[in-house]
Amino acid sequence: MHYRVCNFCEAMCGLAIEHDGKQVLSVKGDEKDPFSKGSICPKGAVIAEMYNDPDRLRKPLKKTSSGFVEIGWEEAFDIVGKRLNAIRKEQGNDAVGLYFGNPTVHNYGAMMYVADFKKTIRTKNNFSATSMDQLPHHFASQFMFGNGMIVPIPDINRTDYMIIMGANPSASNGSIMTAAGVQKRLRDIQQRGGKYIVIDPRKTETAKSADEHLFIVPGADVYFLLAMLHIITTEKKYNLKKLTSHVIGLDKVLSIATPYSPESVSSITGIAAEDIKRITDEYVNTEKAVLYGRMGVSTQEFGGLCNWLINLINILTGHFDTEGGAMFTNPAVPMVKNKVGHKPYNRWKSRVQGLPEFQGELPVSTMVEEMTTKGKGQIKALVTHAGNPVLSSPNGGRLDEALDQLEFMVSIDIYLNETTKHADIILPPTTGLEVDHYDLIFNSFAVSNTTKFSEALFPPKYGQLHDWQIFKNLTKRLSKKKLPLLYRVSTPKLLLKLALLNGPYGNLSSIKRLFTGLNLRKIKRSIHGIDLGPLVPMFPKLLRTEDQKIHLAPSLFLEQLEELHVAFSDGKNALADNEFHLIGRRHLRSNNSWMHNVDKLVSGKNRCTAMMNTQDAERLGLKEEDEVKVKSRVGEIKIPIELTKNMMPGVISIPHGFGHTRKGSQLKVAEAHAAGVSFNDISDHNRIDALTGNAAFSGQIVKVIT
Numbered sequence: 001m002h003y004r005v006c007n008f009c010e011a012m013c014g015l016a017i018e019h020d021g022k023q024v025l026s027v028k029g030d031e032k033d034p035f036s037k038g039s040i041c042p043k044g045a046v047i048a049e050m051y052n053d054p055d056r057l058r059k060p061l062k063k064t065s066s067g068f069v070e071i072g073w074e075e076a077f078d079i080v081g082k083r084l085n086a087i088r089k090e091q092g093n094d095a096v097g098l099y100f101g102n103p104t105v106h107n108y109g110a111m112m113y114v115a116d117f118k119k120t121i122r123t124k125n126n127f128s129a130t131s132m133d134q135l136p137h138h139f140a141s142q143f144m145f146g147n148g149m150i151v152p153i154p155d156i157n158r159t160d161y162m163i164i165m166g167a168n169p170s171a172s173n174g175s176i177m178t179a180a181g182v183q184k185r186l187r188d189i190q191q192r193g194g195k196y197i198v199i200d201p202r203k204t205e206t207a208k209s210a211d212e213h214l215f216i217v218p219g220a221d222v223y224f225l226l227a228m229l230h231i232i233t234t235e236k237k238y239n240l241k242k243l244t245s246h247v248i249g250l251d252k253v254l255s256i257a258t259p260y261s262p263e264s265v266s267s268i269t270g271i272a273a274e275d276i277k278r279i280t281d282e283y284v285n286t287e288k289a290v291l292y293g294r295m296g297v298s299t300q301e302f303g304g305l306c307n308w309l310i311n312l313i314n315i316l317t318g319h320f321d322t323e324g325g326a327m328f329t330n331p332a333v334p335m336v337k338n339k340v341g342h343k344p345y346n347r348w349k350s351r352v353q354g355l356p357e358f359q360g361e362l363p364v365s366t367m368v369e370e371m372t373t374k375g376k377g378q379i380k381a382l383v384t385h386a387g388n389p390v391l392s393s394p395n396g397g398r399l400d401e402a403l404d405q406l407e408f409m410v411s412i413d414i415y416l417n418e419t420t421k422h423a424d425i426i427l428p429p430t431t432g433l434e435v436d437h438y439d440l441i442f443n444s445f446a447v448s449n450t451t452k453f454s455e456a457l458f459p460p461k462y463g464q465l466h467d468w469q470i471f472k473n474l475t476k477r478l479s480k481k482k483l484p485l486l487y488r489v490s491t492p493k494l495l496l497k498l499a500l501l502n503g504p505y506g507n508l509s510s511i512k513r514l515f516t517g518l519n520l521r522k523i524k525r526s527i528h529g530i531d532l533g534p535l536v537p538m539f540p541k542l543l544r545t546e547d548q549k550i551h552l553a554p555s556l557f558l559e560q561l562e563e564l565h566v567a568f569s570d571g572k573n574a575l576a577d578n579e580f581h582l583i584g585r586r587h588l589r590s591n592n593s594w595m596h597n598v599d600k601l602v603s604g605k606n607r608c609t610a611m612m613n614t615q616d617a618e619r620l621g622l623k624e625e626d627e628v629k630v631k632s633r634v635g636e637i638k639i640p641i642e643l644t645k646n647m648m649p650g651v652i653s654i655p656h657g658f659g660h661t662r663k664g665s666q667l668k669v670a671e672a673h674a675a676g677v678s679f680n681d682i683s684d685h686n687r688i689d690a691l692t693g694n695a696a697f698s699g700q701i702v703k704v705i706t
């Protein structure tokens with residue numbers, strides 16, 4: 001038996017894998033894993049199929065005039081080193097762009113070495129999936145708590161009242177809420193007499209089992225939240241309890257929501273004033289209650305304000321850093337460093353649009369312009385790691401074209417897909433069962449504190465290298481200086497060992513723990529993982545603001561709120577007959593763009609459909625499976641519609657990550673069964689949250705042409 005943690009999504013399910021040393025015989029949820037307690041989903045169950053996928057790349061590929069050919073690792077590294085160094089020498093470091101995709105953060109080896117790689121390249125053109133995902137969470141945390149990684153997590157295990165906005169954990173298994181077996185955790189809220197409420201333009205899988213579901217007009221969450229704040233402040237329902245002496249800016253926030261009475265936001269949100277009042281009252285009056293928002297409220301035009309308001313409301317009502325509310329983890333390897341007053345914002349701006357950097361990154365929505373606009377600092381070469389931005393980033397179709405204009409591109413990826421097909425060199429790492437694993441990031445976002453180390457089950461096949469070895473090799477070739485000895489001899493395991501020793505439970509954390517503390521050896525011995533207990537209050541110690549206070553009213557947020565006041569007083573624009581608000585969708589058996597290549601995950605009916613409310617379809621004379629054109633400012637796609645009563649009228653939902661028939665992709669199963677079309681061929685790259693730079697996928701107005 002082999003025990004490990006699945007690293008495909010954020011949930012951290014423990015897997016129990018039966019094998020004979022060469023082949024996997026069965027994969028089940030590990031009942032003894034103290035965190036996941038046996039939960040598993042269809043993706044984790046096919047980890048062996050992913051590992052054995054014949055389409056997975058095994059050797060470095062080089063693009064030639066007659067297609068890709070396999071080459072050796074040294075030759076591949078030499079080419080990449082030579083080409084990138086030549087471009088840097090001629091045109092400067094900023095001529096090299098970087099893009100890191102979602103699996104980067106699920107890979108501790110990559111995470112341990114990516115910082116040195118970035119430091120060596122020293123480019124301002126650094127992008128990642130963060131700026132089309134959870135960036136507004138980090139943004140709010142940075143300005144309120146002094147560090148972007150001080151991210152509140154809903155204490156789902158103990159709450160009695162949970163408001164879920166823009167998240168569908170029954171499909172996604174939870175996000176910025178690592179909570180394996182999340183459906184059970186939600187059911188448990190109900191079983192202990194509590195409630196959970198879902199606010200979403202679609203009656204999702206999560207909403208169907210909720211105590212209450214309310215449709216909301218996409219992108220209107222900010223008004224709903226302001227109305228909650230209005231009630232809390234005008235009716236003096238606030239009580240910060242133990243945080244009272246740890247905040248600044250209270251006087252400022254008490255008046256900001258005055259214009260947003262529940263009645264005044266009712267038509268713009270689509271939610272009745274009585275419902276807003278009742279839910280706010282229930283939430284305020286339940287001792288253990290939490291307001292939680294995710295993807296749907298992050299990737300919209302006011303995603304930054306939404307995340308700030310969610311924190312603010314939890315704080316003002318005493319539902320913050322306390323049992324059953326929004327809490328903070330105390331992981332064995334802390335991601336919040338001790339530095340106080342660090343301000344990773346606006347240290348440089350993007351060249352073309354002048355968008356500020358945040359945490360060393362520029363918004364991915366502006367990446368194409370940086371490639372196609374001539375001038376000093378134009379991106380001429382690109383490195384992608386574990387990303388598929390042609391399918392995942394706003395207006396990916398435009399990126400598809402821009403990538404061909406680059407002088408050089410290298411992709412570190414396990415597949416030849418819609419993005420990597422543009423690369424001159426593809427470096428395919430090990431993955432899944434061949435890697436050892438430790439959740440650096442998701443232990444920081446988990447609903448309880450645990451620690452577990454997963455060994456690799458199989459050695460790398462065909463001389464493949466791990467992601468971290470690839471980064472080390474590239475760093476060596478790109479560095480102008482000789483790298484320090486510690487770097488040269490280090491491995492992720494060694495770095496993890498040191499981090500654990502110095503972490504809050506480690507041997508070196510205090511004299512008391514010198515002999516009893518945690519270390520990698522002990523963790524490895526506990527093959528199912530170690531429970532480090534429920535979330536505990538972490539404030540004010542965790543705060544990293546210079547004054548050790550929570551900043552309730554950071555000026556950047558107040559400034560954008562002024563702009564919102566103007567938009568609000570301008571009123572709501574009615575949709576034309578064939579216009580819809582577009583939103584996204586995730587499915588349990590798919591993970592962004594890269595799991596459509598496993599038969600078991602794509603079998604059954606086509607999931608790449610535009611869901612539409614039955615009444616809307618009748619109005620437009622459409623029936624089930626009719627193909628429609630969905631058109632936006634930037635493009636159009638043809639897609640079959642799926643009729644349902646679960647969509648809010650005036651809204652359509654299309655999943656992202658499809659579109660595998662684009663020329664050059666080599667994903668066989670995906671092309672045959674799950675080709676679909678790409679949402680991001682119609683998502684407008686100009687739709688960003690002006691405050692944070694995050695992509696605003698939700699709420700874009702599109703035309704449906706029959």
Ligand SMILES: Nc1nc2c(c(=O)[nH]1)N[C@H]1C(S)=C(S)[C@@H](COP(=O)(O)OP(=O)(O)OC[C@H]3O[C@@H](n4cnc5c(=O)[nH]c(N)nc54)[C@H](O)[C@@H]3O)O[C@H]1N2
Pocket residue numbers: 100101102103107129132133134295385386387388389391392393412413414415417429430431432467584585591592593594655656657679680683697
């Ligand atoms: N319209 C719309 N667009 C969206 C979203 C949405 O909801 N709607 N969601 C956004 C979100 S939240 C995210 S996170 C992004 C995701 O955006 P991306 O990260 O760009 O896309 P993925 O589809 O996750 O691509 C992951 C890539 O990593 C590769 N890979 C898998 N495992 C490994 C590994 O171990 N090592 C390496 N080196 N490569 C590996 C896969 O082959 C694949 O090419 O998409 C965003 N785009």
Ligand SMILES: Nc1nc2c(c(=O)[nH]1)N[C@H]1C(S)=C(S)[C@@H](COP(=O)(O)OP(=O)(O)OC[C@H]3O[C@@H](n4cnc5c(=O)[nH]c(N)nc54)[C@H](O)[C@@H]3O)O[C@H]1N2
Pocket residue numbers: 009010102133165166167168169171172173174175199200201202204216217218219220221294295296297300583584585586587588589590591592698699
């Ligand atoms: N099975 C599966 N699991 C995944 C992934 C996957 O692709 N497949 N991706 C992983 C990744 S990278 C991430 S980031 C997480 C994301 O995990 P979640 O945050 O749970 O994301 P989604 O499942 O996309 O749910 C977003 C919800 O927001 C709703 N929504 C859209 N627009 C709005 C709006 O304007 N307001 C409100 N209130 N709601 C809105 C949508 O209808 C949808 O139900 O999931 C992770 N887990």
Ligand code: SF4
Pocket residue numbers: 006007008009010011012013039040041042043044045173180
């Ligand atoms: S829920 Fe996520 S972590 Fe759990 S088995 Fe599925 S993909 Fe893996």
Ligand SMILES: [Mo]
Pocket residue numbers: 102129133
């Ligand atoms: Mo994501």
